[in-house]
Amino acid sequence: DIQMTQSPASLSASLGETVTIECRASEDIYSNLAWYQQKPGNSPQLLIYDANNLADGVPSRFSGSGSGTQCSLKINSLQSEDVANYFCQQYNNYPNTFGAGTKLELK
């Protein structure tokens, strides 16, 4: 199975800051990676697919990059509504696997 190592586990940042979350795969997943945002009490919502494509309706301050074994999610100009848990997911192989998540809080 492909292991997804996500870092950091938690992150505290100020409004307007830029934050980056990393995801490392245990083997090459090409660009078969998605990022999801899960706000407290809600189901996950798709942010990014194919490593760098923004899902419909997602603000442009979110962006994804990388391929192979290393991908990242960047949030520019952090807003209060971005407080959430963020998960990466590889879909290159079954079983599809998720990173353990990053909890983003406001400083």
Place this chain on the structure above:
Amino acid sequence: EVQLVESGGGLVQPGRSLKLSCLASGFTFSNYGMNWIRQAPGKGLEWIASINNNSSFIYYADTVKGRFTISRDNAKNTLYLQMTSLRSEDTALYYCARHFRMAITHNWFAYWGQGTLVTVSS
């Protein structure tokens, strides 16, 4: 608007069975692969099963293989998860999710339901 509504969760004793349902609307159900993903309380996400549009391809996580069965009824726009031999570690919020496109491989979870809670306890 795509809607996925899960039901069937509840409190069940270890070793017993439970069947979850996911009613889909807002899209042509028979054109898309569907999935079950779970989240234990306060924990991360775990994919557990996928089924393609016509039930000809099915995948399971090792943690549920042999105990859980994913199925679908395209006439009823409904996805199912039959769970048997339940264990305490199966306690989780179970989400139904739709793939972005028809293919079951190299595909992400574009739409999620709100989940149904399964608690396995004596």
